[in-house]
Amino acid sequence: MSLTALGWWLGIWTCMVAPADETPSLYTAIPPGEALLSERGCLSCHAATPEVESRLHPNPAPHLDQVGARLSPTYMRRYLTDPHATRPGTRMPDLLAGLTDSERSERIEDLVHFLVSRGGPLANPTTAVTGDALAAGRRLYHEVGCIACHQPVEPAAALEHVMGTLSAAQLAEMSEEDEGLFEVEPIPGAWVPTDVRLDDLAYRTTVPALARFLANPNAVRPGARMPSLDLTDREAEQIAVYLLRDRAERTRTPGIGFEYFEAPFDTPVGSFEDLSPVRRGSMTQIDRLPDHRPDHFGFRFSATMAILEAGSYRFFVTSDDGSRLWIDDELVVANDGFHPMQERSGQIDLGAGAYRFVVESFERDGGEGLRVDWEGPGRERSPVGGESFTHEGLGFRLPEEEVSLSPDAARVERGQQHFVELGCASCHPGVVDAPAASAPALGRLDPRRGCLAAAPAATLPQYALDAVERTALREAIGQVAGWQQTAPTAEERVVRTLARHQCLACHRRDDLGSPRDDRRSYFVIRGDAELGDEGRIPPHLDHVGNKLRPSSLESVLLESSRVRPYMAARMPQYGAEHVGELITDLIAVDARPEDAIEPPFTAESVQQGRQLVGTDDGLGCINCHTLGPYESLGVPAVDLATMTERLRPGWFRQLLLDPMSVNMITRMPKFWLEDRSPVDIAEGAPGPQIDAMWSYLSLGDAMPLPKGLVVPEAEFELAVLDEPVLCGVFMAGVSPRTLVVGNPESLHYAFDLQGSRLAKAWRGRFFNAKGTWHARAGALESPPTDDVLELAPGAPFALLPNDEAAWPDPESDTGYRTLGRRFDDRRRPSFRYRFEGMTIEEKPVPRRERRNTWLQRSFQIESENDQQNLWFRAAVGRSIQAIAPGVWLVDDRSLVEVPVGAEATEQSRRRTRGEWQEILVPVRFVESESGWTAAFEVELTW
């Protein structure tokens, strides 16, 4: 073990004092004793005022209420016997130092029984996995960010092709390699031990228990020094398997193993010679193909088949393309060739015993599939698999003697007493009811006595502090009274938070931090995006409170949002309790008010911005940046559609004006050389051009697509560019005469031409016409998203004798007559129909402003006479609430804004009919030369 407790504390110390020859940084200004007070749990026994607590943000000890389900009794015993030797750097004091060996081991045994009784005993199932899971865990451990704080197991160079699979032999090799690989270089300001090696994990716990912990570390360690890396359960298990690899054993597990190959397979008999598997895995039965690429692949399934009942067995192989089945090297079924799903079978007499079972299948191109069945004595035809088939894999299980312990009631009771008496409960609350610690309050401590005495009494907790630490703690305790008066500034709080959570292990801020030299090469790009260091090293945090909007800081820190999908390292999640304040502090420290000013938003600036973002006669932002669902023309740099949502306008301006000024390593070019860009907008001037781009980008998902963007060629996909795109369809739930209208604003709708009704609206992708245009077509279509706003059913207008009268039944003949449609100069349709001597025209127009789109429905009505009792039904829902005059919230989902007239008779009103509520708007006519007219608008958003 290359790292000792002394080492890492010294590391911090040196780090904190190291830049002394330069301007003292904020990090060096934090008294190291503060970190010790927080991390050593001093406040658990020595009460502090809320001011001091909030300054120190103490790191609580792990929850032990379920510890029995987490740790093996053997490990508990070892750890309690000598905490500092077992886990160097541990902050748990030795509480049993003053006892004789026999007393000590007796108490420990009692404590272990007690702890095992908390949620235990530890379940010890065999976790069976394939080499794939181990390899995946190895990749994840080294890629997602674990190694920022923990020691890597393997040199980065060895991990270049980590997608493969690991054999038992490779495993053995690995464990020989993993000594002394890494120099210890401290993380600036780190408050907790870094580079803790995890070797002994394998003796502590099981795969399922470790996976549970990794998936949600904060549940056990509320201090969030070990953050969540947003792992899926599967990823957590893979990492657990890797970390516990010392316990891996070759096992036989139920099921059929497979190897997956990628090759042309263009000969009628699949040749697997000289091929290396791309992946391994297992299936419980062969009733389908495991995951594969579309064409040109093969699978080899193998298993040991146990035959209990002698007799004649028949095997059926149905495959597309070819396949073969062997039993102990005897070819039983040959189903070679290129063919659609085709069944072949073969019979074989088998005595009781074990046989080697192999199936190979391959696919050249076109459709593919595989199914292998068998039948035999007492067995009806069914897919091969089940308990008769086993294959080799890796099994993880702790030796029973390390786990087995039945808590003895007497010992449990004694253990509980010790737990209270020794003061364990002070740091580990929630396990038993215990009186509060009786130690003196922090402010009244004599820093030269007690735990901090040069040689603490054996009855006191033994923290194994060295002289440096003691000095630091003494100094810090001396300042406690002062802390009462002066709270840390926002800047100091930022520094403390970054230090406490080791943010600087990955990020740089104020010239400190970013991955240490021996770790940089573990930060990699997923896939083959060529983005240099920008693509793999987490971004620096200088002025980040001025760069990101509060909502964006929040989503990155608290909502696991991933802005850079290409970056393998993940942003750890600490929880609002720990980093919530950081958001306001960063804003307070960094944000410049003038950078919040948004440029004017006009239709013209949107148009210009669109040109600038596009290629051809623009600056070509889309050459490198993705845009919503669309790939860039080159590398996948950060999504343009989210820019204005994430960034503050002033920072964006600065980035564009001089990219290197905000990020030294950026590959983003500077477009305005000598204050002019080549684009002929505003004479090339940067100010108006950047503002125009901001306006355009601020449309977010509603951006009309820029020139040059390559829209993926999904067959029959209707892409909307400059003008509305229309398609007449049969629409499910609407009518067989439905017109879907796609708009450049990315807000689309379906209009029922038969019922003269706006039926649905949705955002994003418009429509794929395959069902209507392919083959004989005639499909019942639906919008391509689940997020569809359904509008009120039935007739939009009705003549009601009074406002209590029922709205006409949607199934009834409404007396509407379709008149047709017209197009305006921007090719937007309006829909015309006749009803009771009136001509009604509805024009749905998407409207947009920054980061928002809505639908405006304009109605024009001409009538031969003054209709007194014409109503418009604006909404129907199960629950409709008034938000403001004329503004209604429908089903907690959509907002409908209707005209507000001066008189009560002109107000929209809500009425309840059974389970439904509806909003009715009275229509008022004015006399005109040609008769009577009415015009109004309804706005709709969701």
Add this chain to the structure above:
Amino acid sequence: MNRTMLLISLMVGIGAVQALAQAPAGDDDPNVEALSYRIVSMPQPEGISLEVSGLAWLPDERLMMATRRGEIFIAQNPLAASGETLELVRFAHGLQEPLGLLVHDGWIYCVQRGELSRLRDVDGDDRVDEIETVCDTWRVSGNYHEYNFGPRIDAEGNFWITTNKPFGGEPFGRVDWRGWALRITPDGEMIPTACGLRSPAGIEISPWGDAFYTDNQGEWCGASKLSHLEPGDFHGHPWGLPSARREEWAYDYPGDPPNGKLMPDVVQDIPTFKLPAVWFPYDKMGKSPAGMTWDQSGGRFGPFSGQLFVGDQHHASVMRVFLERVNGHWQGACFPFRSGFQSGALRLAWGPDAQLFVGMTNRGWGSRGNQTDGLQRLEWTGHVPFEVREMQARPHGFRLVFTVPVDLERAQDPASYRMESYTYRLHAQYGSPEVEQKTLSIESITVSEDGLAADLKIAGLRRGYVHELHLPGIRAEDDRPLAHAVAYYTLIEQPR
């Protein structure tokens, strides 16, 4: 004649000379068709699906095309040279499967699934500004097969459309007026006109003002056919008969068709049952007749002026039909005419200089030809093909009229001819075999002195039967064989 047209005419002339210079073509040689009628290809621009479902000329000699995808294009250069790409302007899109086009009175008429519509470009930018619903009295079940065809306008200004019957699910419920011919008055009123239609892919008003339609073989339609459409008719398919009980239908309920009777006998059960003008024997002529048009070129398209040309979607071909009125019934003969189009021939329209424009698609049904869709045109090379121009019914046989004088000796030899007759059953099964087949013998032959006509006296003619005539021994004066040595006469009425 503008410059382009002059150029085209010159090229046609040159082409004809070149064609004539080719080696004489034999009976089986497809070039025998090309010798007289040349197919000119005009590929559409890349990325445009031109599944032509309607053709109409604009007054400025640009060609308007509706497509099955609901678009209407204007071809700016429909007379472009062979192989030259069409320049297309998209006039409209978002229509629901318009399957016909008509330019009338400053409007573009088309029938969509749910309505007869008219479209107009108000500001002259070649893009539609207004779409008006002329009539949407009928409803739509949501079944893909419920196509509507037309409109065609008659002398009274009524629009004729035909409606397909559904096949399979009707997600919005069964609807009326499927399998009907409907007239829509200029005011938009719908007049149910004839029933019993199956898959009536072509409708046309003849030069003399009568309406005809083509129907596709299937259940209750023993063979593909061309039929005269008159108000009150029942054409054989019972699907749409429930609508005939509605008050909008001004006639009696026709009655339920007997299942399995010979076609000529159905009239005993249903007096309004209309036998066709021409049956197109299955596969011999085509499999799916569609759009049609009468040759009114006065000879500029060759020797068939006054005759009818019918596109066949499956065979990617154009068929020829001679019609005559016998005892008040329109009937006649069909002949193969020109095959080899690139896709299913759905719509036909005449160009300004008697070119026959063929709009094509084979989506969903397949066709000969290696393209899925497109536009081609057929031009007469100036070479007169040797064909049976007319086959007329006579009291005791048929008169054949040839396009060029025949070799008299051969024409007078009964061994040069072969005739058989057969009919079909009206039944619920899909298509009918040829039944009640009989070989007929040619009793005597009289050839006119000029060699252009031959009267065949034949015993045993049967009314309600197809009379299939082969002329393997016939040669022209110059010893050419017939370009197509076969004719199919549908003898419904026999002259007295």
